[in-house]
Amino acid sequence: MLKKIPIQQLRLGMHLHALEGSWLDHPFWKTKFVLREQGDLDKLIASGVQACWIDSSKGRDVEPEPAPTSANPAPAPAAKPVAPALLTQATGMSQEVKRAALVVAKSKAAVAALFNDARLGNAVDAERCLPLVDEIAGSVYRNPSAMISLARLKTHDDYSYMHSVAVCALMVSLARQLGMDDAATRDAGLAGLLHDMGKAVMPTEVLNKPGKLTDAEFRVMKAHPLRGYEMLREGGSATEGALDVCLHHHEKIDGSGYPHGLRGEQISMLAKMGAVCDVYDAITSNRPYKNGWDPAESIRKMAEWRGGHFDDTVFQAFVRSLGIYPVGSLVRMQSGRLAVVCEQNPQSLVSPKVKVFFSTRSQLHITPELLDLSSSACSDRIAARESNAQWKFTHLDELWAGPESLKLHGATA
Known part of the structure; x- marks a missing residue:
């Protein structure tokens, strides 16, 4: 039987079924196992997760609550957990x-x-x-x-x-x-x-x-x-x-x-x-x-x-x-500038947001500028795909993702 309990009520021998809150806050990448190690229990209590679900049919149950009185009515049954993500x-x-x-x-x-x-x-x-x-x-x-x-x-x-x-x-x-x-x-x-x-x-x-x-x-x-x-x-x-x-x-x-x-x-x-x-x-x-x-x-x-x-x-x-031009794609603009696709426009697959960063006319890098090709104020358009095998730019991912995100990801900026 599934029961939702405060994290402080967890005990060794309980079968952990699910944890409340974001998966990123959990100390484990998986759930649905019997807690057998004190170290695992300590990690859970210290993690900041407020509540969890246990399966009493597969492990230890919580201690029985005192019989409810008129001054202390029984709590309403908890709902079944859903996937919050x-x-x-x-x-x-x-x-x-x-x-x-x-x-x-x-x-x-x-x-x-x-x-x-x-x-x-x-x-x-x-x-x-x-x-x-x-x-x-x-x-x-x-x-x-x-x-x-x-x-x-x-x-x-x-x-x-x-x-x-x-x-x-x-x-x-x-x-x-x-x-x-x-x-x-x-x-x-x-x-x-x-x-x-x-x-x-x-x-x-x-x-x-x-x-x-x-x-x-x-x-x-x-x-x-x-x-x-x-x-x-x-x-x-x-x-x-x-x-x-x-x-x-x-x-x-x-x-x-x-x-x-x-x-x-x-x-x-x-x-x-x-x-x-x-x-x-x-x-x-x-x-x-x-x-x-x-x-x-x-x-x-x-x-x-x-x-x-x-x-x-x-x-x-x-x-x-x-998208026809997925995020990270290198494209040539009608203006002669090169750009990397940064974000899709669901309403128009040919009008994503791009970041221009290089001039093919001067063969020089330019100050990066974000363009929303779906905006009426933007006159530039994508003219063609480009292959980075020719250009060998090493910073395309940093242009669309940002150095901080690449660091969090573990990729090299």
Whole structure:
């Protein structure tokens, strides 16, 4: 039975089901476990969290209350806990990006712990990941671009973990664009977070190889969807959607994918979504053997592959969720200036907010200036995408995210 109690009433032996307040304030990345260590109890009491939910059917109960009297009536029964992260209001990019940076940093540590547990042979408890999914989803609900764009920034060492966080955020954003309800969106986010669990048990020399895989190595890597599916199924708490996306996110519409060579309508909607989100994050991320493609260039490339690789309806919704020029894209303005896209305009995909910083006419940096291309007062417009492979600017992320957010995220400004 679920009971809400003040944090001061927690005792060793109680089964912690959920914590009130923001996930960022919690001392643990997961809940739903029996408190057995005094150190864990001390962390909770010192954390500032005011209340929590316990499951008395799985652990110690609270001490019985005195019988109610007319002067001391029984309290009303508590409501069942809900996911507060999903009950949010939209915020601007500048307002959300710092909060999203904190969520990304904590999520990265949480997924690293999850992968490490899997490597050690421990069962993957998907249900324990839900607070993490809810916090990522909450940020996406407030402003999709902040979380999605920050999660794209990775180092070689944290690629596997950050890829899971990024695909979770992309799946939530895409699910909302497709009109899914909160429960289905949460399931999509969980599926994205867990889709690559099989990589946790792949040989590290193959997983981290700084170059093209041999045919034999690729055959080894192609086993990761099935290994991940088996791990999640053995854990016993993964949803059907998470299991399906884990197993089938490398299937392609034309039947050329793996592990089962499914085609067209044989592939579920969630798996089609997982395929698009997985590829986008992979090709926009820096790897040991190649630099990631520019976000806008990646959208253009993927558009060429749709029909063979991706479901057309899902891909079109994906583009609408990100924008034609996603945050972080390098663009050339009609004025001849170069700019980085800083924020989307939901009403017009071709009129985002951009920050101009370089003149192609003088070949010199200029004082950065933020332009709202949707404003009637702005006469400049985007003329074309640009590839940073040519320009090699090193400060594009700092221009749109800000140095403070990059520091909180753990990226190098």
